[in-house]
Amino acid sequence: MTTSALGGPRTYDVRTYGCQMNVHDSERISGLMEDAGYVRAADPDAADVVVFNTCAVRENADNRLYGNLGHLRPTKLKHPGMQIAVGGCLAQKDRGDIVKKAPWVDVVFGTHNIGSLPALLERARHNEEAEVEILESLEVFPSTLPTKRESTYAGWVSISVGCNNTCTFCIVPSLRGKEKDRRPGEILAEVSALVNEGVLEVTLLGQNVNSYGVEFGDRLAFGKLLRATGEIEGLERVRFTSPHPKDFTDDVIAAMAETPNVCHSLHMPLQSGSDRVLKAMRRSYRQEKYLGIIEKVRAAMPDAAITTDIIVGFPGETEEDFEQTLEVVRRARFSSAFTFQYSIRPGTPAATMADQVPKAVVQDRYNRLIALLEEITWAENKKLVGEKVEVLVAVGEGRKDERTGRMSGRARDGRLVHFATGDLTPRPGDIVETVVTYAAPHHLNADGAPISYRRTRAGDAFEAGRTPRLQGVSLGLPTVGVPAPLPATTGGCAL
Numbered sequence: 001m002t003t004s005a006l007g008g009p010r011t012y013d014v015r016t017y018g019c020q021m022n023v024h025d026s027e028r029i030s031g032l033m034e035d036a037g038y039v040r041a042a043d044p045d046a047a048d049v050v051v052f053n054t055c056a057v058r059e060n061a062d063n064r065l066y067g068n069l070g071h072l073r074p075t076k077l078k079h080p081g082m083q084i085a086v087g088g089c090l091a092q093k094d095r096g097d098i099v100k101k102a103p104w105v106d107v108v109f110g111t112h113n114i115g116s117l118p119a120l121l122e123r124a125r126h127n128e129e130a131e132v133e134i135l136e137s138l139e140v141f142p143s144t145l146p147t148k149r150e151s152t153y154a155g156w157v158s159i160s161v162g163c164n165n166t167c168t169f170c171i172v173p174s175l176r177g178k179e180k181d182r183r184p185g186e187i188l189a190e191v192s193a194l195v196n197e198g199v200l201e202v203t204l205l206g207q208n209v210n211s212y213g214v215e216f217g218d219r220l221a222f223g224k225l226l227r228a229t230g231e232i233e234g235l236e237r238v239r240f241t242s243p244h245p246k247d248f249t250d251d252v253i254a255a256m257a258e259t260p261n262v263c264h265s266l267h268m269p270l271q272s273g274s275d276r277v278l279k280a281m282r283r284s285y286r287q288e289k290y291l292g293i294i295e296k297v298r299a300a301m302p303d304a305a306i307t308t309d310i311i312v313g314f315p316g317e318t319e320e321d322f323e324q325t326l327e328v329v330r331r332a333r334f335s336s337a338f339t340f341q342y343s344i345r346p347g348t349p350a351a352t353m354a355d356q357v358p359k360a361v362v363q364d365r366y367n368r369l370i371a372l373l374e375e376i377t378w379a380e381n382k383k384l385v386g387e388k389v390e391v392l393v394a395v396g397e398g399r400k401d402e403r404t405g406r407m408s409g410r411a412r413d414g415r416l417v418h419f420a421t422g423d424l425t426p427r428p429g430d431i432v433e434t435v436v437t438y439a440a441p442h443h444l445n446a447d448g449a450p451i452s453y454r455r456t457r458a459g460d461a462f463e464a465g466r467t468p469r470l471q472g473v474s475l476g477l478p479t480v481g482v483p484a485p486l487p488a489t490t491g492g493c494a495l
Contacts, residue, residue, distance in 0.1 A: 010048040011041035017064065018055025020205055020241060021176075022088055024156035026053045028114055029087070036118035045075070049083045049121060054090035056171055056345070065090055069102040076104050083107065083121055087114065092134060092175040093347070099130040110134040111176055152466065153392065153429035153458035154201040154237075155194045159187050159225065163207035164214065165244065167271075168282050168349040169311065169342065172207060179208065181215040184225055192232055198461040200429065201237035201392060202229070210243040210252055223251035230259040234457075236431075237392065237412065238262045242269060242309075245285040248293050257300040264301040265414035268293065269309040273328030274321035277314050280353070287328060294332050305335035305413035312369055313342040313362030315353035322365050329372055335380055335415065336442065337373050341366050374441045381415070381439035388435055388451065389444070391417045393459070395428040406445075415444055422449035429458030 012033045016026040029051055030040065041047035050072060054065055069084065076082045085107035086098050092110040099105050106124040109117055112135040124131040162177040163170075191202050204225070206212060213221025229238045238261050243252075245268060256262045268290075272278050275286045297304050310325060329337075341362050344351045391409040398408030398418050406418045407426060419434045426432050431454040434446035 009037060009039050011046070012038045012049040012051065013041045013044040013047035014051045014053060015044075015068070016053045018053075018057065018089065020156060020203070021158070021161075021207070022053050022055060023150075024158060024205060025088070025111075025114060027150055027156070029053060029117060032115065032118055048081060049085065051085045051087065051117070054086060054088035056089035056093045056175060062090065062094075066101060069105065073102075073104050083124065085109065085117060085121060087111075087117065089172070089175040093171070095134050096132050099132060103130070106130055108132040108134070151395075152198060152461040153394075153456075154203070155199045156205050157187060157190050157194070157202050158182065158205045159209060159212050159222075160206040164211065165208060166282050168280065168353070169271075169314065169345070171345045171348050174347060176207060179206075179211065179214055181212055181221075183216070184221065184228065187225065188228055188232070191229060191235065195232055195234045198429070198457040198466075200235070200431075200456060200458045201239070202235065204229075204238065204240040206240075206242075208242070208244045208247060209240045210249070211247045220249070220251050223249070223255040226252065226255040226262050227259050230261055232261075235261055239265060239414070241267045243267070244269070245290050245293055246283070250296065253296055253300050256297075263412050263414065264304040265307070265412070266297060266304055267307045267309075270325075270328060270332070271309060271311050272314060272317070272321065273325035274317070275324075277317055277321050277324075280316060281311075281314060281350075287324065291328065291331055303413065305415060306332065307336045307338070307414070308332070308334050309338045309340070310369065311340050311342050312366045313357040315342070315350055315357065316355040317342075317357055317365075322369075326369065326372055329369070329376065333376055333380055334373065335413070336377055339366065339369060339373070378439065378441040381441065381444060384415075384436045384444060385439050386436065388433060389415075389417055389446065391419060391432045391434060391446075393426045393428050393430045393432060395462070406447075411444070416442065417444045417446055419446040419450065420448065424450060424453050426450075426453060427455070427459035428462045429460075430454060430456050 014026045014029050016022055033049070038049065052065060052068065065086070072084060076084065083106040084104065086105055087109045089111060091098060091108050095108065098108050107117065107120045107130065109120055110133070113133055116133055120131045120133055160179055160181045162179040163173045164179045165173065194202060210222045212225065213219060226238065229235060238259070248268070256264065256266070270290060271281060271283055273287055278286060294306060297306065312322070342357070344356070389411040391411055393407055393409040397410070397416060398406060401408055401418065404418070405420065407421055408416065408418045409432070411417050417434070417436070419432060424432070432450045433452040434450045435448055436444045437447045438445040
């Protein structure tokens with residue numbers, strides 16, 4: 001039985017698919033719902049409102065959504081007051097088709113009007129019919145919306161939304177729109193507000209973070225933004241995702257190397273190592289430029305952990321093209337990779353290209369790529385055995401922790417570390433220094449007693465069950481103040 005049927009406040013549950021941008025959008029959806037008087041459901045299966053925040057990048061995204069909607073239909077029939085809402089990229093793409101395929105859905109909203117959700121839910125209840133509202137451009141910048149953060153120690157901060165690239169395999173620009181940049185002061189105000197709540201680590205988010213500044217005409221804005229985060233007292237770790245090789249400039253490498261709280265971890269999407277395939281993808285860089293970036297990063301930060309995205313089986317990919325991808329993997333020596341078998345996404349140029357690669361061929365190449373990556377990531381991780389690492393203790397990272405008596409967290413370079421606690425009782429958000437004793441392809445173990453342990457404000461917040469809840473951050477928030485302007489670049493590149 002739903003909570004509202006028992007006379008309590010209406011409850012909600014948000015179910016998220018896809019990228020970090022969607023995860024952060026779901027935090028905003030939660031903030032909006034709680035601002036409107038809803039409370040998070042203790043039992044997700046008994047929620048009065050279920051919100052699906054969808055992704056449209058992968059081939060099975062549609063099947064997954066409609067399958068989950070189908071599973072919910074009997075529940076809704078038993079509880080007539082229950083509502084189902086669908087938002088995110090798939091909602092932006094399918095629009096009114098969602099309620100045609102699943103007439104029991106109450107609300108469909110797009111990527112540009114997250115803030116409308118509570119009003120749409122209320123309107124659907126009042127009118128007793130589905131409400132579909134899809135805007136073609138951004139209504140308000142999402143970070144002006146209230147946000148209920150999921151973590152006490154780490155936070156997402158959007159610096160831009162949308163993308164100006166035209167990659168032939170990607171549907172995101174048509175669903176998220178053209179790039180819109182936030183002003184630097186607004187970003188730094190949000191970061192400062194999070195740090196004031198106890199957060200130790202922020203990840204700067206954008207579809208293409210290093211093209212940040214295009215809207216206000218400063219091509220060096222992202223490097224300046226990274227340096228400015230170094231001035232925020234109490235902020236210990238800064239990460240960012242995802243950059244694009246075509247826009248990656250030397251000033252950003254210098255900012256990473258010279259700003260102490262910017263982590264030496266870099267996610268640099270490759271997609272393919274073949275110049276011919278990169279051209280067909282409209283990825284306006286080539287193998288030589290990509291490897292040149294990796295070389296410069298490692299020269300400035302020898303300890304940098306570099307991760308990537310790779311697509312196998314793009315239309316027209318030959319065995320020679322695939323071998324070029326393997327060659328870049330061998331030379332770049334990634335610490336990990338997100339790997340994808342190419343799948344047709346209707347509405348993208350690649351969907352209608354000739355020479356679609358047979359599934360069996362794609363699978364074989366994918367298996368070979370995974371085998372090479374495992375060999376390399378394991379070898380790179382083995383180099384860290386005996387080395388000291390600083391671990392930000394996390395929650396939910398280690399599935400076997402309870403059985404093995406370990407806890408887990410992330411090293412500064414982003415690697416997952418499972419560590420023995422000895423006589424300590426660290427809390428998520430605390431900092432532990434320990435020594436790596438064993439390496440696997442996807443994680444490190446540290447089974448000796450920790451060298452040091454530091455209790456933090458983030459750990460205090462976790463222990464108190466307190467997560468940051470911001471009421472939308474824009475320039476001039478009186479509780480935060482206006483940060484100083486971004487510093488000018490000094491002396492050009494450090495490389």
